[in-house]
Amino acid sequence: MTEKIYTEENSEYLKKNPTWHAEDSPWKAKQIIKMLDRNPIHPKSIAEVGCGAGEILNQLHKTMPDDVHFTGYDISNDAINIARQREKSRLEFRSEDFLKINSKFDLLLMIDVFEHVDDYLGFLKLCKHKAKNTIFHIPLDISVNRLLKNDLMSLRKSVGHLHHFTKETAIATLKDCGYEIVDFFYTTSFLDFPRKTISSKITYLPKKIMYKTNKDITVKLLGGCSLLVMTK
Structure with missing residues (x-):
């Protein structure tokens, strides 16, 4: 599994995920707003690396103040072609390698991204100085339930997850790459x-009762959660 599944014309990823998961974007945008509400930062420039169809930024554009500028980056022309249908004042999308740009932002969004990247540690280190703060959304693929069903490979085939995390390994990965954890949930x-x-x-x-009783144990046993992390 390589970047070719995203970058080739009529890519394999597009065939398997024709909406580029845009239907999940309003929910993801709400999680980002929740994180921003919990922490005293007020970004004026927001970039998203691996923006896909661009709907997360589109949702944030609708919600956040009128002086915030949004830029989405993706290496997939398929994704950018979809995203550009959402362009408007203060919202733009670029088919560029984010690592090669010189711009710096107040806030970087990396929403369900680095689990797809071959050299994810190198990628995270190179992104470290692109923004004052970064918000990550990280799927927690590893759970007892998923391991017993032996279906981690299905995530590789269907949505291109090359790497799998628990809460602990996700946070340790970010720390190892030089990020300071500000908040997570x-x-x-x-x-x-x-x-x-x-x-x-x-x-x-x-599951709802278990989760209210002990979040960590429920996530480790049953899965079905991701981790939203703010760093600086």
Whole structure:
């Protein structure tokens, strides 16, 4: 699995994920706003690396003050072609390698990104000085439930996850790459998203009770969460 799945014309990733997960973007944008509300920063320039279809920035553009400028970067022309349909005043998208630009921003968003990158440690280190603060959204793929079902490989095939994390390894990775942790919290897709299958409907209430009782244990056992982290 390499960057070719994103960069080739009519890429494999686009074929498997034709919306580029834009339907999840309003929920992700709400998590970002929640993090910003919890911490006293007021960015005027926001960049997103690996912006995909651009809907997260579009949602933030609708919500945040009128003096904030948003720029999305992606190496995939497929993604940028979708994202540019959302361009407007203070919101632009660029088909560029983020590591090669000289600009610096108040806030960098890296939302479900570095688990897709071959050399994710090198990538994180090179992004470190691109912004005053960075917000990461990191899927926590490793859980007892997923390991027992032996389906980590399905994430590699369907959504291109090359690396898998727990809360502890995600935070340790960021620290090892020079980031200072400001704040973090779980994002609970298993609680927040509609329950479409019979099994998810049956297990919803027990999982909700477990999560309220002990978040860490529930996430380690059952999965279904990601980690939102703010750094500087």
